[in-house]
Amino acid sequence: MKKTGSLHARKRHRLAAARTVLATAVGFGGIAVAFAFGGEFPSKVPVPANNPMTPPKISLGKQLFFDPRLSLTGDVSCETCHNVMGNGSDGLPLSFGVLGRVDTPRHAPSVFNAAFNTVQFWDGRADSLEAQAKGPILNHVEMGMPNAADLVKRLQEIPGYRDEFRKVFGDKDPITFDHVVEAIATYERTLVTPNSPYDRYIKGDKAALSSSAIEGMKTIRSFGCESCHAGPMFDNPGTPMGTGWFQKFPVQPHNPVCAKYVQKYHLMDDPGRFDVTHKAADMHVFKVPGWRNVALEAPYFQNGSVRTLQTAVRVMAACQLGLTVTDKQVNDIVSFLDSLTGKFPKETMPILPETPNTTIMMNVSRLQQDAVKSEKK
Ligand code: HEC
Numbered sequence: 001m002k003k004t005g006s007l008h009a010r011k012r013h014r015l016a017a018a019r020t021v022l023a024t025a026v027g028f029g030g031i032a033v034a035f036a037f038g039g040e041f042p043s044k045v046p047v048p049a050n051n052p053m054t055p056p057k058i059s060l061g062k063q064l065f066f067d068p069r070l071s072l073t074g075d076v077s078c079e080t081c082h083n084v085m086g087n088g089s090d091g092l093p094l095s096f097g098v099l100g101r102v103d104t105p106r107h108a109p110s111v112f113n114a115a116f117n118t119v120q121f122w123d124g125r126a127d128s129l130e131a132q133a134k135g136p137i138l139n140h141v142e143m144g145m146p147n148a149a150d151l152v153k154r155l156q157e158i159p160g161y162r163d164e165f166r167k168v169f170g171d172k173d174p175i176t177f178d179h180v181v182e183a184i185a186t187y188e189r190t191l192v193t194p195n196s197p198y199d200r201y202i203k204g205d206k207a208a209l210s211s212s213a214i215e216g217m218k219t220i221r222s223f224g225c226e227s228c229h230a231g232p233m234f235d236n237p238g239t240p241m242g243t244g245w246f247q248k249f250p251v252q253p254h255n256p257v258c259a260k261y262v263q264k265y266h267l268m269d270d271p272g273r274f275d276v277t278h279k280a281a282d283m284h285v286f287k288v289p290g291w292r293n294v295a296l297e298a299p300y301f302q303n304g305s306v307r308t309l310q311t312a313v314r315v316m317a318a319c320q321l322g323l324t325v326t327d328k329q330v331n332d333i334v335s336f337l338d339s340l341t342g343k344f345p346k347e348t349m350p351i352l353p354e355t356p357n358t359t360i361m362m363n364v365s366r367l368q369q370d371a372v373k374s375e376k377k
């Protein structure tokens with residue numbers, strides 16, 4: 001009897017918490033929906049019909065991902081900021097780009113499981129991995145190529161790439177900016193991490209989660225975190241690919257506990273999705289990030305300002321749900337989040353095609369001048 005009572009109480013608490021969110025969350029239209037909590041890691045990665053995965057395309061994409069010649073100065077690759085021998089990020093609050101620049105405006109998220117994101121970037125400004133990959137190559141603080149034509153020209157000077165692009169994309173105009181990002185996105189779709197303790201637990205291995213993790217899962221559910229962190233990746237309630245699941249952060253900036261965090265961690269400096277849509281309602285709205293491997297994603301939040309997962313959980317509880325949490329609740333929640341670390345694929349370094357008897361890096365200073373000029377415009 002007592003058990004049922006407390007269950008009801010928990011449910012009421014959860015609904016109340018969820019309602020607070022529903023009332024304040026952006027993009028809801030006030031519809032109260034109960035979202036699925038979690039779910040097993042998807043067995044298949046979503047692949048767009050116009051960019052099928054093939055082994056030669058994966059291999060080419062992997063080379064391009066690791067190749068620093070895709071950057072202005074020839075020393076920054078995707079791998080520089082998204083280390084796939086590690087967690088798929090660089091573990092820094094903000095990243096180092098070309099010319100030693102440290103002014104990437106946001107923290108680099110992991111590329112592992114990015115294939116499941118319905119949109120890319122913290123503000124969701126790219127609707128696919130293909131669209132996303134164009135960003136850093138031409139971004140003047142990341143890889144700094146002045147334009148797509150210079151990138152294509154540089155790749156055309158590498159005989160091995162000429163052959164490989166032809167094999168993957170055919171003889172007619174094989175090296176294009178679109179083909180570069182199609183290959184990179186295809187490689188990224190192999191960067192998935194199934195088989196976490198949580199996945200084993202929901203498949204029936206009840207010993208896969210510690211009692212603290214199970215308690216944490218219950219606490220998360222009673223708090224209503226899944227009103228935003230829903231579904232198998234804990235990032236959306238089944239939102240279609242390319243659409244994005246966005247929420248305001250912080251929802252409750254005037255909650256006294258949250259207000260302290262806002263000040264300490266500069267949580268309201270970034271306008272978020274407002275930068276993309278210029279709509280007032282999108283001020284401080286962000287893509288809800290997933291929880292898969294979140295234990296390895298420190299530092300946390302869009303500006304990488306929070307060092308530990310414990311603090312990130314406290315910030316979320318205060319700023320999104322208006323809740324003050326006990327140390328035990330935080331530790332249990334973190335135990336559960338820890339159980340979402342999956343099995344990483346073994347990554348080996350690719351062999352990059354060379355330019356025998358010559359170098360293609362002689363024109364760097366000219367490109368650098370062009371980059372500075374175009375930045376001034
Ligand atoms: C100088 C560091 C740097 C380099 C180089 C870089 N990135 Fe990133 N990456 C970032 C940062 C910072 C963000 C977040 C930017 C934002 O959200 O506004 C990001 C975001 C992403 C995302 C979105 C992930 C998500 O969860 O939203 C993907 C995917 C990604 N990068 C892949 C790549 C690929 C592919 C390359 C090479 C073509 C690349 N990056 C090069 C720093 C870098």
Ligand code: HEC
Nearest residue numbers: 225228247249286287288289297300301302312316317320
């Ligand atoms: C109203 C929606 C909402 C609710 C409720 C919510 N979150 Fe979040 N969560 C977000 C958004 C949006 C972000 C990204 C914020 C940013 O960095 O800009 C985020 C980020 C996070 C992060 C950091 C991820 C990273 O990679 O940096 C963690 C951890 C997290 N949430 C855990 C939780 C927990 C635990 C709860 C429940 C106590 C919760 N969240 C409740 C929307 C929500």
